[in-house]
Amino acid sequence: MSEPTELVEDAAAIQSNAFVAVSYDDLIPNNVDLSSDKQLQRALEAWQPAYLDWWKDMGPDGFQNADVYLRTAVGVDPSGWAKFGHVKMPEYRWGILLAPKEEGRTIPCGRHKGEPAWQEVPGEYRSLLRRLIVVQGDTEPASVEQQRFLGATAPSLYDMRNLFQVNVEEGRHLWAMVYLLVKYFGRDGREEAQALLERRSGQQDNPRILGAFNERTPDWLSFFMFTYFTDRDGKMQLAALAQSGFDPLSRSCRFMLTEEAHHLFVGETGVGRTIEATCLAMKAAGITDPYARDAIRKLGVIDLPTLQKKANFHMSVTRDLFGSEISSNAASAFSTGLKGRFNETAINDDHQLEDATYAVLRVIDGKFVTEDVPALRAINSRLLDDYITDCQGGIDRWNKVIEKSGIAFQFKQPHKAFNRRIGEFAEAHVSPAGELLSADAWNAGKSDWLCSDDDHTFINSLMKPCTAPGQYASWIAPPRVGINNQPKDFEYVRIEHA
Ligand code: BYC
Numbered sequence: 001m002s003e004p005t006e007l008v009e010d011a012a013a014i015q016s017n018a019f020v021a022v023s024y025d026d027l028i029p030n031n032v033d034l035s036s037d038k039q040l041q042r043a044l045e046a047w048q049p050a051y052l053d054w055w056k057d058m059g060p061d062g063f064q065n066a067d068v069y070l071r072t073a074v075g076v077d078p079s080g081w082a083k084f085g086h087v088k089m090p091e092y093r094w095g096i097l098l099a100p101k102e103e104g105r106t107i108p109c110g111r112h113k114g115e116p117a118w119q120e121v122p123g124e125y126r127s128l129l130r131r132l133i134v135v136q137g138d139t140e141p142a143s144v145e146q147q148r149f150l151g152a153t154a155p156s157l158y159d160m161r162n163l164f165q166v167n168v169e170e171g172r173h174l175w176a177m178v179y180l181l182v183k184y185f186g187r188d189g190r191e192e193a194q195a196l197l198e199r200r201s202g203q204q205d206n207p208r209i210l211g212a213f214n215e216r217t218p219d220w221l222s223f224f225m226f227t228y229f230t231d232r233d234g235k236m237q238l239a240a241l242a243q244s245g246f247d248p249l250s251r252s253c254r255f256m257l258t259e260e261a262h263h264l265f266v267g268e269t270g271v272g273r274t275i276e277a278t279c280l281a282m283k284a285a286g287i288t289d290p291y292a293r294d295a296i297r298k299l300g301v302i303d304l305p306t307l308q309k310k311a312n313f314h315m316s317v318t319r320d321l322f323g324s325e326i327s328s329n330a331a332s333a334f335s336t337g338l339k340g341r342f343n344e345t346a347i348n349d350d351h352q353l354e355d356a357t358y359a360v361l362r363v364i365d366g367k368f369v370t371e372d373v374p375a376l377r378a379i380n381s382r383l384l385d386d387y388i389t390d391c392q393g394g395i396d397r398w399n400k401v402i403e404k405s406g407i408a409f410q411f412k413q414p415h416k417a418f419n420r421r422i423g424e425f426a427e428a429h430v431s432p433a434g435e436l437l438s439a440d441a442w443n444a445g446k447s448d449w450l451c452s453d454d455d456h457t458f459i460n461s462l463m464k465p466c467t468a469p470g471q472y473a474s475w476i477a478p479p480r481v482g483i484n485n486q487p488k489d490f491e492y493v494r495i496e497h498a
Helices: 005-013 038-058 123-146 157-184 186-196 220-241 247-284 293-298 304-320 328-335 375-404 439-449 453-462
Strands: 067-073 082-088 357-364 367-374
Touching (some): 123 157, 123 186, 123 247, 157 247, 220 304, 220 375, 247 375, 304 375, 328 375, 357 375, 367 375
Antiparallel strands (some): 067 082, 357 367
16 A cells, blocks of 8 residues: 555645755755854754754664664655665754745634734744644654654564654654744743753653653554554644644644655554454454454454554544643634644635634533534634544545455444543543443443453564564564565665674
């Protein structure tokens, strides 16, 4: 399967065709004419060694000397923006890349709608804007930290390379946010940039800001689920920030979306190939019952109900990343024009929403109720609904693979209120089917809906490295096409045997 065109088009559609050359002669590659702003250049060059120290401490464990077949952005033209080659990760050229400026761009939403987009920080919204950039920036290094031990158990060199590609690009996304903080927010921006290298995923004293980024990514199935479901929150949030009236943020996010498409591809195909391996093994063994768990597991593949449980976890913690369904913060971000909705400019309304309402599902007196809420306060709820719709495409494609194998099983998204910690449903106990339960009933059902310790022990038992070129672990099928059309036995990672 090649990269989903849906995603590539999303990214391409929000870019203009103008090609902006990237300077690779500078210490920090960029297309923002960094060398003309000496103070900014010095500040970023001072941050760079701290970034590299963070990368060496918290980036992929044990593979810093390996030669990895990586894509590096060399321009921002959607039709040819990257080059491929073997690179040691600490030598990756992390740079600052903004999508081309759209002349005459105006603020697309909120009370300043139609005014020229801001090229400088609007003073009255400074702290809200900084907070949005910091939260976005914080997720990027967090995901690298979460995934840092996965190289050791990669199911193939192809997958290992994809992991490292995702990791270096999350590093570049951190650079994108740090550029904005350091260029536009003076001393407090520099302090925030430093703090982004100091928080640590899962650390008690100084954790990452958002919940899902403090969860563990203990195995490759988690990695694929994360890149399908949680990177998709990245897609939605970046698309909303790409609508920002603050033009440098909009341009940064537009280019980040181009890279994000590959991360979603890694997730969708990773889960898809896992399903394919399971279906093939079941067929070869003559097993048609997807719930014949022990017999299926003996084949060295992951049974479909366990995959569903894993997906349930990642969907629910990722839904929390949208914040409270009803949120005054989100109303402010929209009405100030700092953050739009998904596909804001394509929506047919007044883009100000002063009088509009939006239907929000809530739990009131122990029952689900749909309430019309002022649309401004329901911005997070709407983005979450758009996200849930956006998740379905890949799930349908997974289900086709199962259907073609003649196995009676379908992946389903759990009810919106299932296993939530943030927002309307944080206090409720709700099954994947959407029944409101007592705490006891929830506890009794939990191991049917989320992976148990036993499930994790089984998944872990499969996580054995497979590092011969062209070979794949039993639980995952090979990809249809190599990266950049490389042959099946291509050595995507040349591991240094120290
Ligand atoms: N965990 O009104 P509320 C990505 C906090 S992923 C912990 O409910 P708001 C990527 C919230 O910060 C995309 N805390 O929500 C993917 C606030 O705290 P403060 C990342 C949470 O503010 C994979 C308080 O609760 N980008 O790029 O409307 C790999 C009340 O807030 C959580 C963005 O998210 C949580 N889940 O919305 C790599 C975009 N949820 O400020 C990368 C930027 C809420 O009172 N961020 N809180 O201390 C935003 O737009 C908003 O900050 C949020 C929250 C949507 C996250």
